[in-house]
Amino acid sequence: MGTILDGKTLAKDLKAELGKKVADSGLHPKLAVVFDPENDGSRLYVGMKQRAAAKVGIATQDIAVPADVTNEAVLKIVADLNADDSVTGILVQAPLPAAVNDQEIFSAIAPAKDVDGLGAYNQGMLFGDQEGEYAVAxxxxxxxxxxxxxxxxxxxxxxxxxxxxxxxxRPMSALLNNADATVTIAHRYTPAEMLAAELKTADVVVVGVGIPNFITGDQIKDGAILVDVGMNVVDGQATGDIDYDSAADKASFITPVPGGVGPMTIATLLESTFQAALNQVGK
Ligand SMILES: NC(=O)C1=CN([C@@H]2O[C@H](COP(=O)(O)OP(=O)(O)OC[C@H]3O[C@@H](n4cnc5c(N)ncnc54)[C@H](OP(=O)(O)O)[C@@H]3O)[C@@H](O)[C@H]2O)C=CC1
Ligand SMILES: Nc1nc(=O)c2c([nH]1)NC[C@@H]1CN(c3ccc(C(=O)N[C@@H](CCC(=O)O)C(=O)O)cc3)C=[N+]21
Structure with a gap:
């Protein structure tokens, strides 16, 4: 049985530390959250992010967009938020309604307020492994x-x-590359035999495809480090992309779902939001 990578506990500790830093800073960070209220996942995760933000002293402002919203209308929302000095961070929760090009919207966020690091500027800094302060997804x-x-x-x-x-x-592969791992990226068009061969030899597997139990223990190398980003709902239960029971026996480390990557996402978003507010006042 591998060691459980307990994201839930670490996230809790990080948020407690962050709460103190926000209070000591005297700053009033405010995160604007643009989202599609008709998307069940978005409603759930945005709600979790807002509650977590409130606990550490970060204010949030909801911007729910209608189902028939146009790309131009969302660009205008983002431009207004860019220009609003009371807003220190902007999060565009993906996916927005069908007519919207999410990537174009991410890149319209002022880089200094792009706390999720998804715009072209911040992703470019990450892929170039550049020095300096910039948010990462x-x-x-x-x-x-x-x-x-x-x-x-x-x-x-x-x-x-x-x-x-x-x-x-994409940002995961860049971070692993920047950390001097040798990185392979697999996707929908990776032939099954090729994926199987990669899985047999990988020391670290990070999976996020959105298919419950996509990876099973028999496919991985003994002692592999397994990180499950998948967030699926099966019979009302949060379920990852890795078949936890079969994989946990062979792995050296493994993230559970829930309680692994999800809580770390939220804690990291809040840290990046505070960092953006600090950067904006030159601290
Ligand atoms: N825990 C957390 O904090 C987060 C969890 N998630 C979860 O992670 C999962 C992925 O999210 P996201 O990246 O936004 O989803 P997307 O739908 O944007 O991307 C899915 C990716 O999986 C690839 N893929 C699909 N089917 C296969 C397959 N059979 N074999 C190999 N690759 C495949 C796709 O390939 P292609 O590019 O070729 O289409 C694509 O690159 C979801 O379950 C989501 O809920 C996402 C973000 C945060
Ligand atoms: N711009 C943008 N940034 C994102 O970071 C982003 C996004 N869009 N769109 C959707 C995905 C999904 N996502 C999750 C965050 C936390 C949990 C989380 O905390 N999950 C809990 C379980 C929740 C449950 O029980 O259902 C856990 O894993 O323990 C899940 C999923 C962020 N996303």
Whole structure:
């Protein structure tokens, strides 16, 4: 049985520390959250983010967009938030309604307020492994913080990222590359035999595709480090992309779902929101 990477406890500790820092700073960070209220996942996760923000002293402002919203209308919302000095951070919860090009919207956020790091500027800084203060996508950054907390050194390891979204796979692969792992990215068009061969040899597997129990214990190398980003609802229960029971026996470390990556995403978003507010006053 591998060691459980307990994101829930670490996230709780990080949020407690952050709450003190926010209080001591005298700043009043405010996060604007643009989301689709008809998307069940968005409603749930946005609600969790807002409650967590309130607990650490970060105010939030909800902007629920209607189902028939246009791309232009969302660009206008973002432009107004960019210009509003009381708003220190902007989060666009994906996915927005069908007519909206999420990536175009992410890139319209002023880089200094792009606390989820999904815009072209911040993603470019990450892919270039540039020096300086810039926000990195909360989920992959949260994964890195969790691995680091358990003293997992990625240098020289063979890492496999399954999924290549802007939100997760692409920034995850950049972070692992920047940490000197040798990174493979798999996606929908990766042939099953190729994926199987990669899984058999990977030291670290990070999966986020949105298919319950996509990865099973028999597919992985003995002692692999497994990180499950998947967030599926099966019979009303949060379920990951890894078949936990079969995989936990073979892994050296494994994240549970719930209680692994999800809470780290939220804690990281809040940390990035505070950091953005500090940067904006030159602290
Ligand atoms: N815990 C957390 O904090 C978070 C959890 N999530 C969860 O992670 C999962 C992925 O989210 P997200 O990245 O936003 O989703 P997307 O739908 O944007 O991306 C899914 C990715 O999985 C790939 N994929 C789909 N089917 C397969 C397959 N059979 N084999 C290999 N790759 C496949 C797709 O490939 P292609 O590019 O070729 O289409 C795509 O790159 C979801 O379950 C989501 O709920 C997401 C963000 C945060
Ligand atoms: N711009 C943007 N940034 C995101 O970070 C983003 C997004 N859009 N769109 C959707 C995904 C999904 N996401 C989750 C965050 C926390 C949990 C989480 O805390 N989950 C709990 C379980 C929740 C439950 O029980 O249902 C856990 O894993 O323990 C899940 C999913 C962020 N996302």
């Amino acid at each position: 909360a989920t992959p950054q949260g994964v890195m913080t969790l691995l680091d907390h358990y003293n997992i050194d990625l240098k020289g390891k063979k890492a496999l990222v399954i999924g290549r979204s802007q939100l997760f796979g």
